[in-house]
Amino acid sequence: MSDMNQRSATIAVLVENEAGVLARVIGLFSGRGYNIDSLTVAPVDETGRISRITVVTSGTEMVIEQIKAQLDRLVPVHQVSDLTLEGPHLMRELALIKVVGQGDHRVEALRLADAFRARVVDATTESFVFEMTGNAEKIDAFCALMRPLGLAEICRTGAVAIARGTRHIAA
Amino acid sequence: MSAITTPAPATTDLRPGAEVILRALKEQGVEVIFGYPGGSVLPIYDALFQQNAIRHILVRHEQAAVHAAEGYARSTGKVGVVLVTSGPGATNAVTGLVDALMDSIPIICLTGQVPTHLIGNDAFQEADTTGITRPATKHNYLVKKSEDLARVVHEAFHVAKSGRPGPVVIDLPKDILIKPAPYTDAPPPSTPHRSYRPQVEPDAARIQEAVKLLKGAKRPVIYAGGGVINAGPEASRLLGEFTHMANMPCTNTLMGLGAFPASDPHFLGMLGMHGTVEANLAMHGCDVMLNIGARFDDRVTGRLDAFSPGSKKIHADIDPSSINKNVKVDVAIVGDAGRVLAALIEAWKADSTQQDKKALAGWWQRINEWRATNCLAYKQQGPIIKPQHAVKRLFEITRETGRDTIISTEVGQHQMWAAQYFGFDKPNHWLTSGGLGTMGYGLPAAMGAQIAHPDALCIDIAGEASILMNIQEMGTLAQYRLPVKVFILNNEYMGMVRQWQELLHGGRYSESYSAALPDFVKLAESFHAKGLRAENADQLDDVIREMIAHPGPVIADIMVAKDENCFPMIPSGAAHNDMILGPDQEGNARSVTDEGKVLV
Ligand SMILES: Cc1cc2nc3c(=O)[nH]c(=O)nc-3n(C[C@H](O)[C@H](O)[C@H](O)COP(=O)(O)OP(=O)(O)OC[C@H]3O[C@@H](n4cnc5c(N)ncnc54)[C@H](O)[C@@H]3O)c2cc1C
Ligand SMILES: Cc1ncc(C[n+]2csc(CCOP(=O)(O)OP(=O)(O)O)c2C)c(N)n1
Ligand SMILES: [Mg+2]
Numbered sequence A: 001m002s003d004m005n006q007r008s009a010t011i012a013v014l015v016e017n018e019a020g021v022l023a024r025v026i027g028l029f030s031g032r033g034y035n036i037d038s039l040t041v042a043p044v045d046e047t048g049r050i051s052r053i054t055v056v057t058s059g060t061e062m063v064i065e066q067i068k069a070q071l072d073r074l075v076p077v078h079q080v081s082d083l084t085l086e087g088p089h090l091m092r093e094l095a096l097i098k099v100v101g102q103g104d105h106r107v108e109a110l111r112l113a114d115a116f117r118a119r120v121v122d123a124t125t126e127s128f129v130f131e132m133t134g135n136a137e138k139i140d141a142f143c144a145l146m147r148p149l150g151l152a153e154i155c156r157t158g159a160v161a162i163a164r165g166t167r168h169i170a171a
Numbered sequence B: 001m002s003a004i005t006t007p008a009p010a011t012t013d014l015r016p017g018a019e020v021i022l023r024a025l026k027e028q029g030v031e032v033i034f035g036y037p038g039g040s041v042l043p044i045y046d047a048l049f050q051q052n053a054i055r056h057i058l059v060r061h062e063q064a065a066v067h068a069a070e071g072y073a074r075s076t077g078k079v080g081v082v083l084v085t086s087g088p089g090a091t092n093a094v095t096g097l098v099d100a101l102m103d104s105i106p107i108i109c110l111t112g113q114v115p116t117h118l119i120g121n122d123a124f125q126e127a128d129t130t131g132i133t134r135p136a137t138k139h140n141y142l143v144k145k146s147e148d149l150a151r152v153v154h155e156a157f158h159v160a161k162s163g164r165p166g167p168v169v170i171d172l173p174k175d176i177l178i179k180p181a182p183y184t185d186a187p188p189p190s191t192p193h194r195s196y197r198p199q200v201e202p203d204a205a206r207i208q209e210a211v212k213l214l215k216g217a218k219r220p221v222i223y224a225g226g227g228v229i230n231a232g233p234e235a236s237r238l239l240g241e242f243t244h245m246a247n248m249p250c251t252n253t254l255m256g257l258g259a260f261p262a263s264d265p266h267f268l269g270m271l272g273m274h275g276t277v278e279a280n281l282a283m284h285g286c287d288v289m290l291n292i293g294a295r296f297d298d299r300v301t302g303r304l305d306a307f308s309p310g311s312k313k314i315h316a317d318i319d320p321s322s323i324n325k326n327v328k329v330d331v332a333i334v335g336d337a338g339r340v341l342a343a344l345i346e347a348w349k350a351d352s353t354q355q356d357k358k359a360l361a362g363w364w365q366r367i368n369e370w371r372a373t374n375c376l377a378y379k380q381q382g383p384i385i386k387p388q389h390a391v392k393r394l395f396e397i398t399r400e401t402g403r404d405t406i407i408s409t410e411v412g413q414h415q416m417w418a419a420q421y422f423g424f425d426k427p428n429h430w431l432t433s434g435g436l437g438t439m440g441y442g443l444p445a446a447m448g449a450q451i452a453h454p455d456a457l458c459i460d461i462a463g464e465a466s467i468l469m470n471i472q473e474m475g476t477l478a479q480y481r482l483p484v485k486v487f488i489l490n491n492e493y494m495g496m497v498r499q500w501q502e503l504l505h506g507g508r509y510s511e512s513y514s515a516a517l518p519d520f521v522k523l524a525e526s527f528h529a530k531g532l533r534a535e536n537a538d539q540l541d542d543v544i545r546e547m548i549a550h551p552g553p554v555i556a557d558i559m560v561a562k563d564e565n566c567f568p569m570i571p572s573g574a575a576h577n578d579m580i581l582g583p584d585q586e587g588n589a590r591s592v593t594d595e596g597k598v599l600v
Helices: A021-031 A061-072 A104-115 A136-149 B017-027 B039-049 B062-076 B088-102 B129-136 B146-161 B174-178 B204-215 B226-230 B233-245 B277-285 B337-350 B357-372 B387-401 B413-421 B442-452 B471-479 B495-504 B520-526 B537-549 B583-591
Strands: A006-016 A038-043 A050-060 A077-082 A089-100 A119-124 A127-134 A151-156 A160-163 B014-016 B032-035 B055-058 B080-084 B107-113 B139-142 B167-173 B180-182 B220-224 B250-252 B267-270 B288-292 B312-317 B331-334 B405-409 B457-463 B485-490 B530-534 B554-559
Touching: A006 A021, A006 A061, A006 A160, A021 A038, A021 A050, A021 A061, A021 B129, A050 A061, A061 A077, A089 A104, A089 A136, A104 A119, A104 A127, A104 A136, A127 A136, A136 A151, B014 B017, B017 B039, B017 B146, B017 B174, B017 B180, B032 B062, B032 B442, B039 B080, B039 B107, B039 B167, B039 B174, B055 B471, B062 B080, B062 B088, B062 B107, B062 B442, B062 B471, B080 B088, B088 B107, B088 B129, B088 B167, B107 B129, B107 B146, B107 B174, B129 B139, B129 B167, B139 B146, B146 B167, B146 B180, B167 B174, B204 B288, B204 B312, B204 B331, B204 B337, B220 B233, B220 B277, B226 B233, B226 B337, B233 B337, B250 B277, B267 B277, B267 B413, B277 B357, B288 B337, B387 B405, B387 B413, B387 B457, B387 B485, B387 B537, B405 B413, B405 B442, B413 B457, B413 B485, B413 B495, B442 B457, B442 B471, B442 B485, B471 B520, B485 B520, B485 B537, B495 B583, B520 B530, B520 B554, B530 B537, B537 B554
Parallel strands: B032 B055, B032 B080, B080 B107, B107 B167, B139 B167, B220 B250, B220 B288, B250 B267, B288 B312, B312 B331, B405 B457, B457 B485, B485 B554, B530 B554
Antiparallel strands: A006 A050, A006 A077, A038 A050, A089 A127, A089 A151, A089 A160, A119 A127, B014 B180
């Protein structure tokens, strides 16, 4: 078949914020053997009834179409939107990165953090916690640079994403 | 995450939760529940005891309760309702739930649960029922607040029967069954659900594209499945109307049998692994395929890259996830099979394009040549009863009686022979476990159908191995005087397993012999039923007639040829034009590659 090419897809899913909904979504991916590269979820409307799940996955075009159709048929799912397919969008991730060390390494870590616009949110004489937002590649790059400088712990949220411009989705 | 709360109801009339549930079931039109009691559901049993509107059928195993509800649902088009206790009651029901999920059968399964304050404590007979049944159901609920109770029951019915039907579990902690709860009426059918809105009406543009392709077809075929049955009898009528109008051949899947009349000259028989030559070659050689309510199952497509290679494919299905799942199609129509067929008929009439009559005539000629291979022929000679012959005679004799006949099956060769040799002219008269292939389905399913159709002739065509998987339901038949007939094609083997071992595993019959079988005649008698046996061909008709004439339940033990194989057969991993037609070609199966053998 012609479409054996894999692509990555960032999918936004608006769901009813009810017990078990996240288990349904995750169970669907594991049960059907789909990839999850990252998944985030939080309530997004004023009453807390609607949550938005952002899931980054990959597969052939046919598999991604399946993933979307499977998500859409879950009863508590309001809307499924393939941000990758639908046009330009922004993707952001938040990371907290702890670097432990002294001397030159500390100085170098601070300098690089500055260049990457990572903020220092906690500091001791032997450690920093950097906070950084950006796309996944930027955070990957920063973490790689920190590794020889005493990188001790990484904590990442996974991606959130939204379409550019006036396009928007609602439950 | 917080749960959604139901808006405060207008009524202040509070009744125990169990009563509220029964009232909601009544409002949903429920007449029968198949169930089995236990500690956590005693309040519901108490409420049942104090009313007469809903009948309870006490099964002998919870799996059978679900299959009985499936039989009830499939034979009526209504929702089947099950009631089981927590823990083992719920886990016993799981096989039935998955069966209903795979075959798109609408079921409501009420499960008991330990009281809310004990959930998570490993309390007595606690199981994480919603966790276990999440992938086994279309949807499930755990009711933690009394004010949600009535709403959840109404919603569950809507979910179970609308769109692509399926099983829905409602898990009910015992305190919720006891505490006073308000009642809320079912929302009017026009009220849209917050998030769940299956598309029923097809898109007009897609219908136009489909008609254009179909009008221009030189070698068309209609491949209709269980979705047409799900859509109700009117959809089957429309399928007939369209097929005749367009003068096209029509084949049915195992789940679709009865959607198109078997006696109609436009019918090609079943397609797929054990389908007819004419159906499979028509699928292979067609230039336009209309799939309506079928899901391109692997048992139907065979090797995917060789499946109907030269055709344009139209697929109409109510579930978008069925479309482009296994086979990429050219025109995708999302909608109810009945609405789609009605729209196709209308658009067909409005379109003035003429069909290529000459090409169609040529196509029919080829089909008739394939038909002439007479692929279902068998030779009944001598005293040994051929299983095919047993089914054929059962079909002919039941037809002679003119009685409304509903057939269920277990799983195995006998199931395939039933599909091949019993002709169904109407929908909802054929109950079989297609997707999950659950041995033990047939007896309880026939039981459920018999409850719904007290005057019908309900027959389970069984294998001697499968029947033992839910044989305890003979007790239920006796208790409720249900005249179900169990027609066992007794080949003393797990025949379907033996066939694969013969063809694919060098004839090493590992663990497929049905040793130490019970005496089915005595077994019937011990369950207060009639037991009959046919040991040679001369006795067959008499036994069938006696079985049908008997007013109560019967087990007819039909001793058939032990080594008969089911043909035609497309070996796993092969293409439609690679069929094994009979014993002479069994050698072909030996060429099955390991890649083919990994397939089930
Ligand atoms: C031993 C064994 C052998 C088998 N051999 C064969 C064989 O040779 N041939 C064969 O065909 N099968 C065979 N099967 C059965 C097979 O496994 C599948 O169950 C069957 O082919 C599926 O039938 P279907 O495609 O009609 O889909 P179903 O499972 O009936 O699914 C129905 C489809 O219709 C859709 N639908 C539901 N409601 C509607 C509606 N209202 N409107 C429109 N669409 C709707 C659903 O979304 C779904 O896609 C065998 C099974 C066993 C156990
Ligand atoms: C619950 C369950 N277990 C195992 C199987 C695998 N299986 C499919 S057919 C079959 C043999 C059925 O034997 P029998 O009921 O005698 O029918 P026959 O094929 O002989 O007609 C088995 C074991 C199954 N389908 N279901
Ligand atoms: Mg057998």
